[in-house]
Amino acid sequence: MKLEGIHHVTAITADAPRNVEFYAGLLGLRMVKKTVNQDDPTVYHLFYADERGDPGSDITFFEYPDARQGRTGAGIVHTVRWRVASEEALDFWERRLDNHMLARAPGRLEFADPEGLRHELAVVQTSDEPLTAEHPEILAEFALQGFDGVRAFSADPERSREFFEQTLGFQPQKDDTWEVRGERRGSTYEFDAPPEGIGIGGAGTVHHVAWASAIDEHDAWRDRVAAGGGHVTPIIDRYYFKSIYFREPSGVLFEIATIGPGFATDEPIEHLGERLSLPPAFEHLREQVEPLLTPLPNPRETAAAP
Numbered sequence: 001m002k003l004e005g006i007h008h009v010t011a012i013t014a015d016a017p018r019n020v021e022f023y024a025g026l027l028g029l030r031m032v033k034k035t036v037n038q039d040d041p042t043v044y045h046l047f048y049a050d051e052r053g054d055p056g057s058d059i060t061f062f063e064y065p066d067a068r069q070g071r072t073g074a075g076i077v078h079t080v081r082w083r084v085a086s087e088e089a090l091d092f093w094e095r096r097l098d099n100h101m102l103a104r105a106p107g108r109l110e111f112a113d114p115e116g117l118r119h120e121l122a123v124v125q126t127s128d129e130p131l132t133a134e135h136p137e138i139l140a141e142f143a144l145q146g147f148d149g150v151r152a153f154s155a156d157p158e159r160s161r162e163f164f165e166q167t168l169g170f171q172p173q174k175d176d177t178w179e180v181r182g183e184r185r186g187s188t189y190e191f192d193a194p195p196e197g198i199g200i201g202g203a204g205t206v207h208h209v210a211w212a213s214a215i216d217e218h219d220a221w222r223d224r225v226a227a228g229g230g231h232v233t234p235i236i237d238r239y240y241f242k243s244i245y246f247r248e249p250s251g252v253l254f255e256i257a258t259i260g261p262g263f264a265t266d267e268p269i270e271h272l273g274e275r276l277s278l279p280p281a282f283e284h285l286r287e288q289v290e291p292l293l294t295p296l297p298n299p300r301e302t303a304a305a306p
């Protein structure tokens, strides 16, 4: 039983329209689901991914319109790393990202979204399938290819080692880095020394990282996390996948989510993300919540704009 790398990464935005413009318009991801936060259905939960909404490419945002700016610190994922194919792809992104750029080095590039969430693009040799979306301004060979990994802050990475390696099956790599690899995909998880001051969740920070599990192994993962000492939630049916949540010993909020049933469960694959999707348990709220939600640009029109 192995985790198949990252399933999704969830962060917080205080500005959903600008978030759509950045992730669908500039980065060229596909909005694959526009739904509400199941814990607060008056605000969005937005999902961006590759063309099919595959786990391994899916970055999602809770919209909290009044959220203050967050601050990364111990126990928070501070950087999301994506794969690209080549140094030429990095050249393309360096030009396209323009004033969002932070740094460029051989094989990698760093940038931040408009709310300060940090990302890296890395040229990575892998046989994992590239998970790409289509965008009129981005050649397929330059497109983001899905997650390579995440970096988090921990004051004491050793505190997490036994849980990672014995319970979750993370494979130790160099320094404070682990590979999380299943039969089909892998990702890395890396710790860095935290900055001064405590981390505060808020706009521009990662809320949690989810690891991918086969549907028929999800119950067993819950048992294993509990046996390993994790304070794990019951299985929660998120409709597009099932989830459990727990904090790893360094304080980062982890989720294990099932690969499937997926985003085509309630709308055709050609029209993912175009209308507001409400899981059946929330459909009766549609007339109440739709007028409360922030108007959003059409992500594909944003993508096609000059």
Ligand code: ZN
Pocket (backbone or CB within 6 Å): 008, 010, 208, 210, 255
């Ligand atoms: Zn999640």
